[in-house]
Amino acid sequence: MVREGLRQLVTGGEAFVLRPRLDPAFVRWLWEFRRSCSQPRFDAGVRALLALNERTLELFDAYRDAGVSFEMHTAGLVVAARTREGLDLYRAIFRRLRDLGYRGGAIDELDAAALVSLEPALDAAHVVAGLHATVDRFVRPEQLTAGLAESLRRDGVEVRERCELSGLARRNGGLALETTAGQEVADRVVVAAGLPTAPLLRRLGMRVPLVGARGYSVTVAGRGDPPRHALYLAEAKLGLSPFAGGVRIAGVFELGARKAEAPPGAGERLIAAARPYLGGWRPDADAPAEAWAGLRPATPDGLPLIGALPGLDGVYLATGHGMLGVTLAPATAALLAPLVLEGRAAPELAPFDPARSV
C-alpha cells in the first residue's frame, strides 16, 4: 500500500491518494503503518475483525425489530471487473477471508454473461467477470444514524446536538466535562468523536494515532433499472449503493487530508469513473452531481480503538474504524456496553484495546 500510495502520487491515480505532510504525528503514523504491513499482522487483524463482525447482521435485524427505521437491502454484493487482472485481487482477498474463518455465505465467481444476467445494470460489452457475495447488506447510513437518535429519544435518552466536548478530567471521584453548553459531571464517558478524538485527547496530553482518510460520494438519479445489488467496481475501486431515489457512488481513500471538503468536480469524476461499467442503468447526465466528503478515522494498524482509555479511569474509546465504521458500529456498541456498565471485558475486544497505541 505504501508503494501503491507513492505510485499513485506520481501517476495522479485517484482511488488511493497519499497527501505527504511534514507533521511529526503523520510521519509517526506512516512509520507505524509500514510496521503493520506484514502478512502475520494482516492475518491477525482480519481474524479480529471477523470475530467482531460475527453478530453484525443479527444486530442490524435487532435494530429493525426494536423499531429503528432505516433503509436496509439484503441482495448481496456484486464485484464487477473490466479485466481478468482486475478481478484477481478480489478473488485473492475473498479466498484469504475464507482461509481466515469467514463463513458469511457463498461467494460465487461469474463469467460476463452470468454477471450481467444477475445484474442487468452492468454493461455486457465491457465487464468480463465478477464475484457475487450472496450474504451481504447495505444500509443508508444517514438514515440509520437519524433512526437510532430518534429511537433513543423515544426511550427517554437525551441527545444533545451542537454541544462540543472540549475538556475532560477526573475530579472529586467523578469525571468533569467541559462543553460548549457548560460543565457536566459523569461517572463514565465513551469518547466516540471520530477523527477529532485525536485533538481532543491531545489537549489531555494523550496521543491517539488517528489520521483522516478522506472519501467522497455522490447520489445520482439515472435511466433504466437501478442495480439490484450493491456493486463494487474492481478497477475503479468504487462502491455503488442503490437507495430508494438515487444510486450512491462512493470511494477514494485520501490519506492525510485535513478537511471534509470535496474539491470541485469530485462528483462528476466519480460518475465518469463508474460509467464504463454501466449499461442497463446509466447515471443521468443532467442530474446534479454535488459530492459529499467525509474523513474516515484511520489507525496505522487498520484496527479500531475500542476499550478503556489508559490513564483516565472511567473513560472509554470507540473510534478508529476507518472504512468500516458503519458496519462495525453495532458490534462495537454491543461489546463495549458490558465493559462500561459492568466491567465485563469481551475477549473479542482484546485486539482493539487502546492500550496498544495510546
Ligand SMILES: Cc1cc2nc3c(=O)[nH]c(=O)nc-3n(C[C@H](O)[C@H](O)[C@H](O)COP(=O)(O)OP(=O)(O)OC[C@H]3O[C@@H](n4cnc5c(N)ncnc54)[C@H](O)[C@@H]3O)c2cc1C
Ligand atoms: C466515502 C465514504 C464511504 C464509506 N463507506 C463505508 C462503508 O461502506 N461501510 C462502512 O462501514 N463504513 C464506511 N465509511 C466509513 C464510516 O463512515 C466511518 O468509519 C464512520 O463514520 C466512523 O464513525 P465514527 O462515529 O467513529 O466517527 P464520525 O462519523 O466522524 O462521527 C463522530 C461524531 O463525533 C462528533 N464530535 C467530534 N468531536 C466532538 C467533540 N469534541 N464533542 C462532541 N462531539 C464531537 C462529530 O460531530 C460526529 O458527529 C465510509 C466513509 C466515507 C467517507
